[in-house]
Amino acid sequence: MELLKQRILKDGTLENGNILKVDSFLNHQIDVELLNEVGKEFKRRFSAEKIDKILTIETSGIAIAAITAQYFNVPVVFARKTDSKNMDRDVYESSVYSYTKDRNYNIRVSKQYLNEGENILLIDDFLARGKAMEGLIDILDQARCNLAGIGIVIEKGFQEGGKLLREKGVKVESLAIIEKPVDGNIIFK
Amino acid sequence: MELLKQRILKDGTLENGNILKVDSFLNHQIDVELLNEVGKEFKRRFSAEKIDKILTIETSGIAIAAITAQYFNVPVVFARKTDSKNMDRDVYESSVYSYTKDRNYNIRVSKQYLNEGENILLIDDFLARGKAMEGLIDILDQARCNLAGIGIVIEKGFQEGGKLLREKGVKVESLAIIEKPVDGNIIFK
Numbered sequence: 001m002e003l004l005k006q007r008i009l010k011d012g013t014l015e016n017g018n019i020l021k022v023d024s025f026l027n028h029q030i031d032v033e034l035l036n037e038v039g040k041e042f043k044r045r046f047s048a049e050k051i052d053k054i055l056t057i058e059t060s061g062i063a064i065a066a067i068t069a070q071y072f073n074v075p076v077v078f079a080r081k082t083d084s085k086n087m088d089r090d091v092y093e094s095s096v097y098s099y100t101k102d103r104n105y106n107i108r109v110s111k112q113y114l115n116e117g118e119n120i121l122l123i124d125d126f127l128a129r130g131k132a133m134e135g136l137i138d139i140l141d142q143a144r145c146n147l148a149g150i151g152i153v154i155e156k157g158f159q160e161g162g163k164l165l166r167e168k169g170v171k172v173e174s175l176a177i178i179e180k181p182v183d184g185n186i187i188f189k
Numbered sequence: 190m191e192l193l194k195q196r197i198l199k200d201g202t203l204e205n206g207n208i209l210k211v212d213s214f215l216n217h218q219i220d221v222e223l224l225n226e227v228g229k230e231f232k233r234r235f236s237a238e239k240i241d242k243i244l245t246i247e248t249s250g251i252a253i254a255a256i257t258a259q260y261f262n263v264p265v266v267f268a269r270k271t272d273s274k275n276m277d278r279d280v281y282e283s284s285v286y287s288y289t290k291d292r293n294y295n296i297r298v299s300k301q302y303l304n305e306g307e308n309i310l311l312i313d314d315f316l317a318r319g320k321a322m323e324g325l326i327d328i329l330d331q332a333r334c335n336l337a338g339i340g341i342v343i344e345k346g347f348q349e350g351g352k353l354l355r356e357k358g359v360k361v362e363s364l365a366i367i368e369k370p371v372d373g374n375i376i377f378k
Binding site: 023024025028029030031032033035036058059062063065066067069070073074075076077078080082088109110112113 | 212213214217218219220221222224225247248251252254255256258259262263264265266267269271277298299301302
């Protein structure tokens with residue numbers, strides 16, 4: 001998606017020379033106009049799939065999923081990372097390893113919002129090693145939902161998540177795939 | 190906002206007889222169509238104000254703020270509750286007391302996304318005692334931004350947050366204001 005790639009080149013920054021930060025338009029400040037283009041592109045790429053619901057994960061996936069859902073006319077559910085007193089006790093749960101935080105965390109979705117046989121599109125901001133996606137897929141399996149596909153804004157093409165998912169036959173659509181940054185340069189696949 | 194009130198009556202549940210849960214359309218599963226009506230209504234109520242940016246707080250405010258921002262044509266910034274390795278170190282920070290969790294937590298916004306003199310609309314799902322809003326206002330003060338107003342989806346009219354903010358002259362617009370639930374009934378002000 002050219003508009004997105006141009007924006008990454010313009011406003012993305014590389015921290016410590018290799019960690020791509022897109023806080024200025026995707027992860028902390030959100031450019032809603034850009035997200036609308038992202039949503040349209042996801043709709044175009046998944047136009048052949050039957051989608052009943054979009055599932056994402058807090059926090060950075062939520063705005064992307066909500067804007068995207070408008071083009072599919074479906075509700076969004078987000079998996080919670082934090083335990084909340086107010087949350088249902090009757091949940092699907094999966095453990096996800098975070099490389100950033102070097103620990104496991106649990107993700108949870110109330111059982112009542114995933115129904116057997118529903119076709120679910122997973123949406124997230126980044127795909128790297130794919131651990132969060134594995135956790136969401138585990139939850140879909142528990143709920144006997146069908147994985148319709150995965151829509152990712154930025155895939156780190158130098159990490160194995162996308163490859164592993166595609167080898168399993170999952171339709172993964174990443175709007176920008178980046179190579180491992182070298183000498184402070186962002187290069188797309 | 191009648192559509193919202195009808196939805197609260199239809200799908201809201203009272204946990205332990207008094208805690209309103211709207212997980213099925215606002216807080217965990219998100220009805221994006223309803224949020225579009227919420228966004229339009231916020232735009233109608235704040236049509237006289239100059240708004241440069243919308244500020245909300247993770248997690249539940251994000252989808253509401255993102256959908257609403259489309260009607261104001263402005264970016265969204267969300268305050269982070271959790272510390273992230275990837276987050277800027279140069280942040281505005283405020284401490285917020287959570288009655289639900291009975292402890293303080295810090296909220297943070299990168300300094301680069303709030304500029305002096307900007308007119309900020311605060312958006313959130315719930316207003317009860319107003320502690321989260323106080324924290325966001327503290328951050329706006331630090332950034333020398335102007336508080337243009339506060340848009341709330343559901344205000345607990347039996348707690349003091351709304352009253353305190355309005356007494357300070359803040360324009361608070363709540364789309365549904367509920368009375369203290371009695372005998373499992375939800376009553377609007």
